[in-house]
Amino acid sequence: MRTVVIQPVFEAWRESARELLALRVPPSEVLWADDAQEPALFGPSNETLPRVAVPNVPSAFLDMARSVAAHTDARRWSVLYRVLWRLTHGDERHLLAISTDPDMRQVQQWCKAIGRDIHKMHAFVRFRLVGNDAITGREQFVAWFEPEYRIVRLAAGFFEKRFAGMDWSILTPHECVHWDGSAIHFTLGVSRSAAPDDDALDDLWRTYYRSIFNPARLKVRAMQAEMPKKYWKNLPEASLITELIAESGGRVEKMLTTDLRPAKPAPKNAYLDSLRKMNALDSPSLPPTQEP
Amino acid sequence: MELQQKLEILADAAKYDASCASSGAARKDSRGGKGVGSTGGAGICHSYAPDGRCISLLKVLLTNACLYDCHYCINRRSSNVQRARFTPDEVVQLTLDFYKRNYIEGLFLSSGIIRSADYTMELVIDVARKLREEHHFRGYIHLKTIPEASPSLIELAGRYADRISINIELPTQEGLTKLAPEKNLARTQDAMGHIRNKIDERHADKRKPDAPKPPPFATGQSTQMIVGADDSTDAVILRRADVLYGDYHLRRVYYSGFSPIPEPSLLLPIKAPPLVREHRLYQADWLLRFYGFRVDEITTDASPNLDLHLDPKLAWALRNRAVFPADVNKASRESLLRVPGLGVRNVNRILSARRYTRLRLADLLRLRVPMKKVMPFIIAADHNPARLGLDDEALRARFLPPPRQTELDFDASMAVPSDIDSARTGQM
Numbered sequence: 148m149r150t151v152v153i154q155p156v157f158e159a160w161r162e163s164a165r166e167l168l169a170l171r172v173p174p175s176e177v178l179w180a181d182d183a184q185e186p187a188l189f190g191p192s193n194e195t196l197p198r199v200a201v202p203n204v205p206s207a208f209l210d211m212a213r214s215v216a217a218h219t220d221a222r223r224w225s226v227l228y229r230v231l232w233r234l235t236h237g238d239e240r241h242l243l244a245i246s247t248d249p250d251m252r253q254v255q256q257w258c259k260a261i262g263r264d265i266h267k268m269h270a271f272v273r274f275r276l277v278g279n280d281a282i283t284g285r286e287q288f289v290a291w292f293e294p295e296y297r298i299v300r301l302a303a304g305f306f307e308k309r310f311a312g313m314d315w316s317i318l319t320p321h322e323c324v325h326w327d328g329s330a331i332h333f334t335l336g337v338s339r340s341a342a343p344d345d346d347a348l349d350d351l352w353r354t355y356y357r358s359i360f361n362p363a364r365l366k367v368r369a370m371q372a373e374m375p376k377k378y379w380k381n382l383p384e385a386s387l388i389t390e391l392i393a394e395s396g397g398r399v400e401k402m403l404t405t406d407l408r409p410a411k412p413a414p415k416n417a418y419l420d421s422l423r424k425m426n427a428l429d430s431p432s433l434p435p436t437q438e439p
Numbered sequence: 440m441e442l443q444q445k446l447e448i449l450a451d452a453a454k455y456d457a458s459c460a461s462s463g464a465a466r467k468d469s470r471g472g473k474g475v476g477s478t479g480g481a482g483i484c485h486s487y488a489p490d491g492r493c494i495s496l497l498k499v500l501l502t503n504a505c506l507y508d509c510h511y512c513i514n515r516r517s518s519n520v521q522r523a524r525f526t527p528d529e530v531v532q533l534t535l536d537f538y539k540r541n542y543i544e545g546l547f548l549s550s551g552i553i554r555s556a557d558y559t560m561e562l563v564i565d566v567a568r569k570l571r572e573e574h575h576f577r578g579y580i581h582l583k584t585i586p587e588a589s590p591s592l593i594e595l596a597g598r599y600a601d602r603i604s605i606n607i608e609l610p611t612q613e614g615l616t617k618l619a620p621e622k623n624l625a626r627t628q629d630a631m632g633h634i635r636n637k638i639d640e641r642h643a644d645k646r647k648p649d650a651p652k653p654p655p656f657a658t659g660q661s662t663q664m665i666v667g668a669d670d671s672t673d674a675v676i677l678r679r680a681d682v683l684y685g686d687y688h689l690r691r692v693y694y695s696g697f698s699p700i701p702e703p704s705l706l707l708p709i710k711a712p713p714l715v716r717e718h719r720l721y722q723a724d725w726l727l728r729f730y731g732f733r734v735d736e737i738t739t740d741a742s743p744n745l746d747l748h749l750d751p752k753l754a755w756a757l758r759n760r761a762v763f764p765a766d767v768n769k770a771s772r773e774s775l776l777r778v779p780g781l782g783v784r785n786v787n788r789i790l791s792a793r794r795y796t797r798l799r800l801a802d803l804l805r806l807r808v809p810m811k812k813v814m815p816f817i818i819a820a821d822h823n824p825a826r827l828g829l830d831d832e833a834l835r836a837r838f839l840p841p842p843r844q845t846e847l848d849f850d851a852s853m854a855v856p857s858d859i860d861s862a863r864t865g866q867m
């Protein structure tokens with residue numbers, strides 16, 4: 148039995164896994180452990196590592212492994228290595244097609260959790276305007292976000308594509324990402340106090356949120372399933388939720404007890420006249436309605 | 440009037456439109472450009488309101504003044520609601536400001552009809568043009584169009600928008616004549632046909648590289664039907680939806696359960712349909728589009744309305760118990776899709792896994808299949824539902840919800856056909 152201590156990033160696992168595989172060390176003889184030290188920032192993937200001859204594995208597996216690496220479950224390295232072993236030395240080339248296999252199922256569930264976390268980061272980051280660049284004049288924005296897993300690198304590309312025309316930073320406790328119009332770079336995590344608390348537009352956004360809500364269709368559980376409370380503290384609109392729910396009953400009651408409004412006659416308008424003429428022409432030739 | 444007050448009025452006026460999709464656009468992004476914006480991904484819900492609806496777009500009306508008198512609508516001319524009107528520049532600025540803060544991923548712009556269809560369309564198009572051409576905005580734009588607008592204006596709208604839509608509102612002309620006297624079903628469908636042709640042209644171009652390139656056009660159209668404002672049965676509603684999907688290739692039909700509005704009309708029933716009816720219609724719609732069902736299987740002459748207590752697939756299965764059980768190790772894809780509790784994604788997983796292994800109940804459990812629902816309808820390597828011979832009522836009773844059920848959550852993301860695993864290989 149050997150213990151392999153790695154920094155908790157995909158590249159480190161891949162490097163070790165590649166060596167173990169070349170030495171034909173079966174999964175049952177390896178214990179994986181995270182390096183207790185906070186990792187130094189890993190650069191973009193290490194193509195400079197010495198190449199050890201290993202069989203090809205489906206690229207879908209590498210994508211999954213990259214995703215799973217961002218998870219925090221301590222078992223992830225050993226499960227990944229076991230899947231890798233089964234794919235290569237275990238004569239189970241088809242393992243990825245078998246979602247019912249316990250290892251595959253576990254890997255897929257971790258991937259799903261990571262995918263969801265990335266998706267929520269794309270959705271719930273809120274940028275705050277902090278100024279304009281003195282030289283380029285570009286607007287500069289900063290956001291604070293607290294992802295559940297270490298997904299900043301996996302999530303960053305989306306922001307680059309979407310917000311190429313402005314400068315921005317997203318700060319998180321683990322790692323921060325910055326864009327200046329030409330390149331993405333990463334720095335160590337910071338604390339919440341490094342980020343601005345609000346933005347001049349937040350009030351207008353809350354006005355929108357309040358107005359688009361329909362009090363006659365209250366479905367609080369459906370909202371919370373998709374926007375769990377843990378995100379609320381960083382969403383400017385979330386401060387309205389309690390009051391909107393509380394008011395909704397009274398608002399509906401008022402609708403139901405209002406006097407019904409009679410129809411008003413049509414105003415004089417040439418366009419309405421032309422519609423009426425068209426309707427008169429159309430109706431005789433209308434297809435019979437649906438009942439067969 | 441202050442911008443904030445306009446926003447309050449014109450967002451309030453837009454909230455009865457259920458459409459929120461921001462997916463299905465052509466892939467584009469802001470890299471190398473001068474502005475912001477990207478589309479082409481899965482669609483992001485940037486927030487949720489306590490009504491459970493996703494907020495992905497800034498959904499507003501340009502103005503809520505309207506010449507029409509649609510009685511389910513708060514903006515109809517007979518309503519005494521306060522009126523407001525944005526300038527095109529105000530909407531442009533709001534969209535950009537909201538977008539840059541990542542509150543939204545695009546604009547859904549609609550309008551009450553003022554002066555004429557063409558005049559209104561021109562105003563709406565002007566907003567989209569400014570966003571695209573003056574501000575290099577590459578985010579999502581959904582424009583509501585008016586069937587009576589000139590075809591050339593609809594083409595122009597489609598050029599700037601990722602999606603365009605015309606609301607059909609009610610499934611029959613009788614309903615429209617009564618509740619939306621200015622609207623006309625045949626003209627609406629004609630306009631949808633015109634849009635469909637434009638969308639097809641654009642796609643045909645992709646197959647023939649030497650053909651002259653038609654101008655860009657939206658990648659899809661959608662519509663909305665209001666449920667419960669007239670007395671149309673679910674069968675009538677679903678048959679209309681089926682025509683719209685089949686003949687006009689709509690991406691989505693949204694069903695919007697009529698809910699009470701301030702400024703209620705004398706012509707409308709005051710009692711709103713239960714929200715669960717809308718939910719069942721969405722489930723039925725999914726069965727039509729992804730599960731190979733026909734309308735006349737989902738609703739019958741004897742029961743033209745969906746069962747509010749059971750999902751429509753389960754209701755169908757209970758009526759057609761003779762076709763079950765289906766063997767998860769042998770049955771065709773089509774048969775498995777008809778098993779209550781099996782979604783498209785799990786059917787794909789089953790089909791893939793069973794090439795290499797014999798599936799047992801534990802395997803299905805691992806896929807998080809709802810076992811209680813599925814078991815009477817399937818055979819697995821270690822399971823044969825010998826006692827499916829329960830009489831109709833007993834079997835139905837097993838599936839009825841507990842008597843007190845307050846809310847129904849509709850998972851709009853369910854059953855998106857999943858990608859087939861890629862066959863490429865990579866080097867470890």
Ligand code: SF4
Pocket residue numbers: 505506507508509512513514515516550551552
């Ligand atoms: S056309 Fe009808 S549905 Fe549209 S805003 Fe006017 S009254 Fe409302």
